Amino acid sequence: MVSAVMSAAEPRAVRRKAWLTNVNAWLLLLPAVVLLTAFTHYPILATLYHSFFSLSRGGASEFVGLENYTYMLEDHVFWQVLRNNIVFAIATVPTSIALALLMAVWVDKKMTGRSFLRLAFFTPTVLPMIAVANIWLFFYTPNYGLLDQFLKSLGFAGHNWLGDPSTVMSCLAVMVVWKEAGFFMIFYLAALQTIPPELKEAAQVEGASRWYFFRRVTLPLLMPTTLFISINALINSFKLVDQLVIMTKGGPNNASSLLLYYIYEVAFTFQDTAFAATLTVTLITILAAVALTKFVYLDRRIHYQ
């Protein structure tokens, strides 16, 4: 009522005030807009653009349509790294989640040394991937590495763990699970502690066994956390390639190379930026599809408290 009277009396002053409010709002948004545009959205669009052009070594690049993409589909290395990446995701994501849940349930109990155990489980997370890779590189070193020394003491022969295409992927997966599980444990632990203890007591009165309670109450109530963790683990499995630089360089014969590492190689070793852009667009599409599945499909099927 008051504002209506005012706008009738002083329309210009009101308009000016609204304009100032808008300017103020845009100024507040500016830092985020600039940073996101310059370093996230523009590069994505530029990458998309370059993926439709030929490589310009000094000369002008020309529009080639989907040629880069057809080349990609015919590139057997691309298919191998994609397959590697899928195998790597299937090997690490469920394992690290299951392990995280197991550890969280364990350290959620009342027992002596609980804080120490929690810290112990969490420690791999605070180490940089580069450091972790170096530690595990020593474990896997043929002959005098920890693993081989242990096996030799049991009478087995030494093995070149990272040099053998049939074992290299498993070795990397074990290391990544070791590194990631402790981090995911923290989320599960936090979620477990939000479940009211009366639920357990109510189930106890009804005669539910611990396993029944875990299966029918704890697990469903942890689903939002599980979803969050699986998305993160899945994205990480495409994103984390530091260990390859230290341990295998994608070898032997691309047996341990992952999509992102291949992109890095194509772009900075082979200097084929157009093809690297094509691969990047593919990677982003995969990750966007994963995120979209979460937001559109899974969110509706999960109970949020």
Added chain:
Amino acid sequence: MSEIVVNAVSKTWGGVGGVNRISFKADAGTLLVLLGPSGCGKSTTLRLIAGLEDVDSGTITIGGRDVTHLSPAQRNISMVFQSYALFPHLNVAENIIFGLRVRGVGRAERDERLKRVADIVGLSHLLDRRPSQLSGGQRQRVALGRAIIAEAPVCLMDEPLSNLDAKLRHEMRTEIRGLQQRLGMTMVYVTHDQTEAMTMADRVILMRDGHIEQNGAPHELYNEPASDFTARFIGTPPMNIITWEDDAVLGIRPEHISLVESDGIPATVRAVEYLGADSIILCDVKGETVSVRQTGYCALPTGAQVALGWQNRHIHLFDRDSGKRRAGSALPQ
């Protein structure tokens, strides 16, 4: 029949809190209220009966069976928690039949019992809802439904109404009491609200600091409080306790005091609370507050000088140090 006998039960946590050698009996088919201020041990007692805590010493029997070291499930009880403890991811129907599923009751019987219980607690139209979509009163009914579908002879209730508003609390009080009588359950009901205790109970056990202060029917606690603690805890407003002789205090209910023309104790009116049917006059007598209940509206202004009188047969005398009731309370005035 399922009477509950608690015999010399103790429980402490490193000497802190808990209960100390308490004994009482809840007769089969009756409603026993454990009443007391917070931290008095009433909830501990209930959890000991439920088997959610282990006793340090003493025995508990239900229906003549020693259950002291049995698990909650083996005790054949049902329980309603203060927070209701509903499973947030399950709908009303699944919450109610949770226990039946655990025990592997067949589908047909489950459905039939669910229908009956949903009718009793008035939730038939809400069976598909999640707890988060229900009001406080409806959640309370779900918890109640889950407790009675078990058809356990003993039902334990831990402050079930404390999260409800006053009007709903009054409704549910009547409803729970009616249900208990209709189904013939033995019910142990924990509350800190003396009105709930007085209106619902067959027997009230008033607790304080881990021991039983008084065990009796509601009218016994009201009319013959065993200590000044009971006297002060029961009744709204509670009994007036006035310094009397050197080693005794005098207790008198507000409704037994009247304003008299002469020969009364001089008092100053401090405030008047008008409740509709009656008024509570708060008076100052030599530095102590005495409340007087008077029928109807009272127009006395603050600061008015009045005289208070009562009949000697209404007087209660308590020992000043122990707080215990003295035998033969009559005394010349």
